[in-house]
Amino acid sequence: MRLRTSVLMRCYHGDYHTDVFDQERLAGRVADGSERILFWGDAAEVRTVAELVRTRAEPEQEVLDGLRLGTHTTLSGAGLYGPGHLEVARTGSTQARVSGASEAIMWDLGRVLGGAGRTPFHTISCVPRNRRSSGRIPGGTAIHRIHTRQVGSAHWGVAPFYIMAGRFMELLDYRELSADSEAVRRGFGEQSAVYLADEESAALVRGLCRLNGFDPRVHVASDGPIAAAEVSDAAPAGGAPGDPHGPRVVFIDLHSLQRGLDDAVAARGEACTVAMCDLEAEGSPEVQATLLARGFRLTYISPPKIVYPAGSDGQAVRIPLRGGFCRPNSEAPPAPPYYLGGGPLDEVEKSLADSYRTLMRVWEREGSNRD
Known part of the structure; x- marks a missing residue:
């Protein structure tokens, strides 16, 4: 639990607010299988993590903070999306290589989908980040492209769910991947x-x-x-x-x-x-x-x-x-997806982009009225 928090806090330069801080409660969720945390990285660092887990060690914080890893979590999505949904979330990396993230995420989703027939779940839901990097605020274009190009999840709208790094409301993608393709x-x-x-x-x-x-x-x-x-x-x-x-x-x-x-x-x-x-x-x-x-x-x-x-x-x-x-x-203020900044869009994508821009204008106006 501490290692996941360490990776995410370093990835977001200490500006991370999702549910990863109640260590005792979340450890119970990992123990009962409600959450599954994945780490990836270079072989030597993964071996270090495996040894820490095997020996149930409680290393000093600087040891954890010295590990260059990526992480994501699969957990029940019933509370956010309804019964039968799993959520992929808590994603971040202190690694420079994007390829390591795509390989690890594809392996984990394959594991989840392979066990779908033995559980009540039918859909993986996720809200990947999609904004461009800006100064010390890390962007989400890399993880977004993993979901669109490697994972192949389907885009079904946008989700202004979270206040993210820099106190921006990010217009996250809402995406689904069905356990049964039909x-x-x-x-x-x-x-x-x-x-x-x-x-x-x-x-x-x-x-x-x-x-x-x-x-x-x-x-x-x-x-x-x-x-x-x-x-x-x-x-x-x-x-x-x-x-x-x-x-x-x-x-x-x-x-x-x-x-x-x-x-x-x-x-x-x-x-x-x-x-x-x-x-x-x-x-x-x-x-x-x-x-x-x-x-x-x-x-x-x-x-x-x-x-x-x-x-x-x-x-x-x-x-x-x-x-x-x-x-x-x-x-x-809302932070737009990178794909609203231009690029080749077909007519349907252009109409959706216009819808999202309209939403952002409404929220910008309403947000300024709350000041």
Whole structure:
């Protein structure tokens, strides 16, 4: 645990705030298999790490800080993305070689996907960094290109989840990799329609689906603005305080709608509030209108899937297309992905880039109003 923290803190020059500091609790998660930490590096340094693990040594901090390694973690993504999702996160490296990272990450994802039939998980979700380096702030272009070129995960939007190095809100990619390569195709094949409250959200959904080779029927509310539901500004009792550097995700259940909306719109101190909503439900546009009226914007989708998870006795489980409506709660300025700075983009990619620029302008304006 200390070694992972050491690598990440050195990688980010001490400006790292994700959940890696509660050593005792996180050690328990590693022990029970909830988290798996991978290290990579030159052979001699990896042997040193293996010996430290084998002997259960507690070396001095300067010993750990002297190891030039890379790391990432696989852990449950249920809290952020829903049941059946694994998350790949906590990635950083103090090595100069990018090739070592790509080889290690590909090996680890192969291990995870190889065991998918024995667990309930069906999707690897990740939000890789994608900004350019700037001064002492390390960029994410290298890890982003590993996900796009080697891993082959699919882009399904952007996630303004975290306040990152330099107190910037990074517009991270939201990407998925299915354990079953046909799961998403089956999901779209049995889809009737997607229901949306506004044209801006519809344009994003169309663009993301077309980027990945799908063209669903998108139904946009056409009878004028939808009345937003009444919601309370007071957070429901019993909730934990939010993470000032990270997201809080609320999964909106249409069968207990009022509590879900009340919970979503009342910030608890988190950097970003996320409301996940079923976009295939005909009653969804009213929910979306309520979220839009309270400063949320649709920024990513999780595509529909038909999966056969372990423990289902071979029975198919269909997961609808869901939308992530995000509301940043910080004055931190957004940091754009490197690919918004130009380069060869096709027409679909250009339309998505325009959508992301529009989101950034909205958040920049709203952030300045919080100052």
